[in-house]
Amino acid sequence: MITCETLVLPPFQPAGQGLLCDGVSVPAVIEEVGAPAYIYSARAIADAYRAIDRAFADYPHAIHYALKANSTLAIARLLRGLGSKADANSAGEIDVALRAGFLPGDIVFTGVGKTRGELEYAIAAGVGVINAESPGELDRIAAIARAQAREAAVAVRVNPDIDARSHPNISTGLRTNKFGVALQDARAIYRSRRDTAGLRFVGVHMHIGSQITTAEPLRRAAATLVTLAAELRDDGVPLRHIDVGGGLGIAYDGGQVLTADEYAAAILPELRRLSLPVVLEPGRAMLGHAGALISRVVDIKRYPDGRRFAVLDAGMTELMRPALYGSFHRILPVQPRAGSFTPWDVVGPICESSDVFARDRDLPPLEVDDLVAILDTGAYGAVMASNYNRRLLAPEVLVEQGAWRVIRRRQTMDDVLALES
Numbered sequence: 001m002i003t004c005e006t007l008v009l010p011p012f013q014p015a016g017q018g019l020l021c022d023g024v025s026v027p028a029v030i031e032e033v034g035a036p037a038y039i040y041s042a043r044a045i046a047d048a049y050r051a052i053d054r055a056f057a058d059y060p061h062a063i064h065y066a067l068k069a070n071s072t073l074a075i076a077r078l079l080r081g082l083g084s085k086a087d088a089n090s091a092g093e094i095d096v097a098l099r100a101g102f103l104p105g106d107i108v109f110t111g112v113g114k115t116r117g118e119l120e121y122a123i124a125a126g127v128g129v130i131n132a133e134s135p136g137e138l139d140r141i142a143a144i145a146r147a148q149a150r151e152a153a154v155a156v157r158v159n160p161d162i163d164a165r166s167h168p169n170i171s172t173g174l175r176t177n178k179f180g181v182a183l184q185d186a187r188a189i190y191r192s193r194r195d196t197a198g199l200r201f202v203g204v205h206m207h208i209g210s211q212i213t214t215a216e217p218l219r220r221a222a223a224t225l226v227t228l229a230a231e232l233r234d235d236g237v238p239l240r241h242i243d244v245g246g247g248l249g250i251a252y253d254g255g256q257v258l259t260a261d262e263y264a265a266a267i268l269p270e271l272r273r274l275s276l277p278v279v280l281e282p283g284r285a286m287l288g289h290a291g292a293l294i295s296r297v298v299d300i301k302r303y304p305d306g307r308r309f310a311v312l313d314a315g316m317t318e319l320m321r322p323a324l325y326g327s328f329h330r331i332l333p334v335q336p337r338a339g340s341f342t343p344w345d346v347v348g349p350i351c352e353s354s355d356v357f358a359r360d361r362d363l364p365p366l367e368v369d370d371l372v373a374i375l376d377t378g379a380y381g382a383v384m385a386s387n388y389n390r391r392l393l394a395p396e397v398l399v400e401q402g403a404w405r406v407i408r409r410r411q412t413m414d415d416v417l418a419l420e421s
């Protein structure tokens, strides 16, 4: 079921004078901040947040935005302002969440391989719940909490062995993945540590993967989690919530995939069997469509066999997803030239053969100095950037109510070298 409420109006729209982001001229922004740069629409982020919030409106729920998708302070603050809570995956993300104004109790801390230092920091900060990955981690949490004369609220991350039918590199709920404890062990783990001093079991957790575009794996995961929670309730574990993780995908081809309403319709009947409040940890679905990476063509090459390359000033250092997962992103010239569409390989400048954004992509004529927009890069874009090849992190710009501002300036070589002696 597609409703207009769940469709997010695309923030980037072609116009005569060049691409617009919610009415703001992209070429004008780049004129000032330079390329490459990320541009985000605050309106699209709010629309995406509200679509999920509305879809779950008649069920007790909390949205904990997964900061790993994009943790730039202004983005985190924007989501807090909308009413979101936070899902942090490291001490660094907890720190950013606190600086962005999230209350410690509104942060869930997930993550495989939390260090002792990270656990000490999270427990001292008083995060709302720690999603534990193993019995060993539960024991470390208990010891740290006791040493701090505290009690840590915990949930166990369960691996249900469900195929999310996403890319193998972003599937996390299979037996072969490193995440969580095996479903068949979960009940015994809760039972064996139910009375451990320093621990308070408040929930059950699961996250089966990212970019999930069909409802069935998410429904099955929710059903499995509810069944486990019911068993734990019978065992006398006083759970307060069921955390179904994130994973809601977006349509990178500009079409329509699983909507927030369809997602809710799939999992709510399962959740209603127990009526425990649900925690949702969406990341990509909130930010993905809201951002574009704007990049300049720095070279054009033609091979004798006719293959054409447009070499950009952005590469896998700015946007790693295509090199990491072979992921598809739509690419639009910011000010399209007249002429027929021909196939182009759109590549980055990095000395790696995987530094390719698109192969044989039909595009209008491109020339050196043209700008292109790589769409749907608001999530898992800027956060995955690196300084490889001594390249400097690109700036990020937020468009809000017809105006724009830099929310992270371009990195300088002095910033980078400040760490070196």
Ligand SMILES: Cc1ncc(COP(=O)(O)O)c(C=O)c1O
Pocket: 066, 068, 069, 087, 110, 111, 207, 209, 210, 211, 212, 245, 246, 247, 248, 281, 282, 283, 284, 285
């Ligand atoms: C534990 C956890 N929660 C939430 C998310 C967010 O996932 P997504 O961006 O697919 O919604 C992730 C990302 O993989 C995650 O690992």
